[in-house]
Amino acid sequence: MSEQQRYKLHWITAIIEMLKTMKEAILPLVVLVFANGWKGGGTGPWYFEYLSFIIFGVLIISLFVSGIIKWKRFEYWFEDDELRIESGLFVKKKRYIPFDRIQSLDYTEGIFHRPFGLVKVKVETAGGSSMKKAEGELTAITKVAAERIKIELAEAKKRKKEKPVVEGEETLLADDSWEVPVEETVSLRKIFSMSTKDLLILATTSGGIGVILSGVAIFMSQFADLIPFEWMYEEISAFIKFGVLIVAIAVFLGLFGVWILSVGMTFLSHYNFTVSLDKEDIIITRGLLEKKRVTVPLKRIQSVVLIENPFRKVFGYASVKIHSAGGGVGESSRINLFPLVKRSEVETYLSEIFPELYLEEPSKKPTSKGRPYYYRIDFLWMLPVIGALIYFFFPYGLFSLTIIPVIVAYGIWQHRSAAYEIVDHQLIMRFRAFSLQTAYTMKKRIQSMEMKQSYFHRRKGVATILVNVKSGMGSYQATVQHMDVEDAEMILDWYEKGKRPDPFSFDEDEVEKGLR
Incomplete structure (x- = not known):
């Protein structure tokens, strides 16, 4: 096989890497210069007077040399439908990222990138190993080079689609990989943008x-x-x-x-926060000094959550977050789709992006049987605290009794806010800590569901339902507490019926029919 052409990063990478290391070590450097500086008495050599500043200068030079080495020893190329990266001087690191595992390419234009027409590219995969570090990162490349990566990725998709299927051959792919046929690039459709007032x-x-x-x-x-x-x-x-x-x-x-x-x-x-949509992805761009562009594949989105902060609700505003599966960057797990949006316009925007979602508010609410459980536990553990305050700070400690109606009112507020509803293959759950959250989740995206019931719950016939969906390398949990146990079992039954049958299980009725 002929050797593939290898590409280098832009020379500004050396400066960016130096500044990145300085940013991470800024506190020790400041302490070194200003807190632990040497104070000579005028009798020793002159360099003792400025020893801390000399050490600081040596560190700056070392960091700059380290940045140059990282730049010179970093190469990437494309081979066998993979993005291959090689770096390191004494310890060489090689990373091969298959194109069929790449979830998205995120672009950032910082203050050092924009004057030279450069971008930073973060490569996210469907099973990233870290929540804070991308699977691959190209610190500074030209926009033409960034476009070349997209072209290589598109051509790999096309080859994968056109590859003939050999009978009996099985290929292990990421969930829903290559479902959408590769077509010509379509122009982005702008969905949402934030004004200065927002x-x-x-x-x-x-x-x-x-x-x-x-x-x-x-x-x-x-x-x-x-x-x-x-x-x-x-x-x-x-x-x-x-x-x-x-x-x-x-x-x-x-x-x-x-x-x-x-x-x-x-x-x-x-600044200029914009949400756009193409056939397969949501594109989010924002930033003034550092312009960021995040790509979120639609097929990786697991849940849509509407968040209503009480303070923002006064002005008629809310926010929307989405949870995405996979990815190595923490930002990709819980993404601000609409950081601030008019509550009356939420359904309009979301229906353009997720036409399959039922976006009405849930109508079923927990009955009064579960209401005391919203404040009973808080009330019980606060009683000893209130008693101690009254005993040691009498008579001013009597003011602590005002905590009781606050706890009860907060519990009633949570109870009245809770709601849930099942619409076909979608579950809607609304619950409150301080902000009101409404989670919209399709059945096929739910990772697990759990019903919790304590001894006191069983006596009153109530239960709590917890739903977990994938969010990055972790999970997001939606819950409705202290609902009627019949409703909780109904939700569990709805979820169980949607599961894939066990190939080693059998239906007793079918067996009896067969025997007849």
């Missing part, structure tokens, strides 16, 4: 402020020795003396600044 509402209600504040707290805990807390305490104490109004204005301005930062982060990451 981005602002998303940023305000997404919890980004909490992420920023927690990041500040982590930074302060790591560099507590360098922060002059005593000076800060004295300055804050003096500032408080200016009056409540001035302090309130300062706090408001601080929170407003954090909110602006959160809006900016959300705007950059979700």
Whole structure:
């Protein structure tokens, strides 16, 4: 066999790899320079005065050399319907990825890619081995080279389809692989996009402020020795003396600044968020500085989940997530299909992508028999806590009694939110933790189903149903708690009838007919 042409990555790969390693080790590097620096007394050699900075410089040079080695020693090529990757200097790594196992190609254009017209390509397979790392990654290649991979993949599909089937020969393929015939590329059909107003509402209600504040707290805990807390305490104490109004204005301005930062982060990451559709895949693009393109094969989607956050519901908004099977990248398991969408328009958008789904709200609700179980356990374990607060902090501890109606009200809220329904070969389950979730799942996508019933459940005739569907390398669980046991058994019976029969089992009635 003639040697196949091998391809290299772009030289910017060396810089990107260096920065990636620096990002992962930024905390030790900062501690090295600012926290553990050598302080000479002026009597030793001059380099003792700057030893930490010299070590920092040596590390930067080492990282840059390492990036150059990774770039120079990385090659990829196409052979025997496989994408083959070879890398490493002292330890050579070879990875062969069959085209018939490739689930999707995801593209990212970062700030170092866009000036040179480059993209980063992540190769996802149907059975990726890691939740955080792609099966294959090409750090920086031209768009022409990225298109070449798509062409090789399409030609491999065509060859696979045209390959004659030998009688008695069995081929092991991924689930539903190569079901759709390869045709000419069709133009993408735009389904959904987010406006600037949607981005602002998303940023305000997404919890980004909490992420920023927690990041500040982590930074302060790591560099507590360098922060002059005593000076800060004295300055804050003096500032408080200016009056409540001035302090309130300062706090408001601080929170407003954090909110602006959160809006900016959300705007950059979700800018021009667009969902498009072709014959086989959902294409999601987003980002301003770093433009990302994620491809989600329709045949790999296991469940569609509508999430209604109480705060967003006030403005008439909701979000939709989808769970995809397989893949090596964590983002591919639980994907934001619509991060923020008008609740009244959800069915319209989803029906364009999933015309086979029944998208009405479930109509069957748990009866009043199961209502006490929604708050009974929380009520029981809180009683000792309330008793201790009353005993040690009397009379102020009596205020802890207000927890009881809150627990009961929360349980009743969960009970009223729960619902379920079976429509042909589809199961709809609605449940609530804090946000209301409605899961739409086809029977053939359900991995397992379980009915749980405690002693107290059996006395009242109620049970809990748990449904598991594939999500990345893990699973997503939908549940309706404390429903009537007759309804739970009906759902189990519906699922059991859809299972493939055991080839080693037999039907006693059929056996009797045969004997007659």
